[in-house]
Amino acid sequence: MTGTTETTEPATARTRLVTGPGMLLVWLYGVMSVGAASRSVYEISAKFDEAPLAYTLSAVAAVVYVFITYTLVRGGETARRAALVCCAAELAGVLVVGTWTLVAPSAFPDSTVWSQFGYGYVFIPVLLPLSGIWWLRRSRTA
Amino acid sequence: MLDALTVAVSVAALALAAWCGFAAYRDQPTKDWHFIGMAVVTFLVLAQLVVGIVQLVRGEKAEEGTTIFVAYLLGALCAVPIAGFMSLAERTRWGSATVAAGAVVLAVLEVRLFDIWTVG
Numbered sequence: 001m002t003g004t005t006e007t008t009e010p011a012t013a014r015t016r017l018v019t020g021p022g023m024l025l026v027w028l029y030g031v032m033s034v035g036a037a038s039r040s041v042y043e044i045s046a047k048f049d050e051a052p053l054a055y056t057l058s059a060v061a062a063v064v065y066v067f068i069t070y071t072l073v074r075g076g077e078t079a080r081r082a083a084l085v086c087c088a089a090e091l092a093g094v095l096v097v098g099t100w101t102l103v104a105p106s107a108f109p110d111s112t113v114w115s116q117f118g119y120g121y122v123f124i125p126v127l128l129p130l131s132g133i134w135w136l137r138r139s140r141t142a
Numbered sequence: 143m144l145d146a147l148t149v150a151v152s153v154a155a156l157a158l159a160a161w162c163g164f165a166a167y168r169d170q171p172t173k174d175w176h177f178i179g180m181a182v183v184t185f186l187v188l189a190q191l192v193v194g195i196v197q198l199v200r201g202e203k204a205e206e207g208t209t210i211f212v213a214y215l216l217g218a219l220c221a222v223p224i225a226g227f228m229s230l231a232e233r234t235r236w237g238s239a240t241v242a243a244g245a246v247v248l249a250v251l252e253v254r255l256f257d258i259w260t261v262g
Contacts, residue, residue, distance in 0.1 A: 023232040027225060027240045031247055038213060046209075122250070 014076035017083070017139055022072065025135055028128055029069040032121070036062035036113045043110075051110035057097055061113040061125075064090050068132065084136045091129035094118060098126070144197055144259060147190040151218070152252040154183045158222070159245035166238035172229040176241065180226045183245070184219070191215045194259075206258040214255050221248045 018026050040059040048055055064086055071083040098117035101108050111120060118125030158179050165172065194215050198204070204211035225244025229237030 019232065020234060020236045023228055023236050024240045024243060027228055027243055030224075031221075034217065038217075042209065042213070 014074075015080060015139060017072045017075045017080060017136070021131075021135055022139070025128075025132060026069060026072045028124065029065055029072060029132075032113075032124065032128065033062065033065040033069045035121070036065050039113070051108060054108045054110050054112040054115075057112040057114065061090075061093065064093065080136055080139065084133065087129040087132040087136065091126075091133070094125050094129065144190070144193050145256070147186065147193055148252050148256050148259075151183070151186045151190055152249050154186055155222070155245045155248040155252065158183050159242045159249065162238045162242040162245065166235045166242060169235045171233040171235065171237050172226070172241055176229075176238070177226060180222050180241065183222050183248070187219050187222070187248070190255075191219055204259050205261045211255070211258050214251055214258060218248055218251045218255065221245075221251065 016022075036058060040055060040062050043055045044059060068083050068086045068090070071079040071086070094114045094117060097112060097114035101112070101115040108115065113121065114125055117123060158176075161179060162172065162176055165176065194211065198208060198211070221244050222241070225241045229241045231237070232240065
């Protein structure tokens with residue numbers, strides 16, 4: 001009985017992603033989620049017409065951050081893989097949007113969360129997915 | 143009054159960040175003294191929230207709008223306590239690192255709050 005509790009109870013069998021460095025990571029993702037989500041809700045509801053592209057991209061960033069935060073808190077192998085895919089998408093998003101804002105600044109009357117590789121957020125947007133991928137790869141369970 | 147509090151919170155937040163960062167560096171979890179420090183910082187932010195709302199009620203205007211100003215005041219209030227609770231769940235150096243990161247976030251929010259409030 002005691003030996004099988006781990007397999008019969010999926011909640012305890014799940015890989016915990018929020019331990020050690022994961023705690024710091026989930027905090028930063030949480031901060032970025034709240035920041036990007038509240039920012040895009042405000043911008044889209046108050047002044048969407050000023051820079052629709054920029055505000056839509058900020059909203060996309062917010063969704064990505066919220067989803068990664070959720071998967072990190074949830075834990076488990078499926079969530080870990082989903083988070084890994086999203087971190088890669090996030091990194092690609094930061095690089096594409098960052099380059100886009102530098103190449104065609106006229107398309108962006110106002111900035112997005114990912115403008116200039118996250119310059120407005122002390123480059124956390126470009127550093128976060130890198131450390132996320134590192135952490136998620138490391139906590140792969142045997 | 144509000145500007146003085148903003149400066150005070152920023153300095154206190156950076157001190158807390160350094161202190162908890164040092165604890166993380168020395169491989170220690172957050173201790174009672176750290177939580178007292180977090181309480182002091184949170185009390186200052188609470189005072190800032192009250193003063194900020196009183197200024198608004200008196201008819202003063204935040205440069206970038208009331209909504210953003212109040213949202214940042216509330217965000218600033220939550221930052222350190224939430225990080226503190228997370229450090230209770232993570233009794234290692236990483237809990238201390240989380241509180242240090244929370245205090246840095248608070249300091250950044252204070253810089254933004256200064257811009258949001260001040261004309262120019």
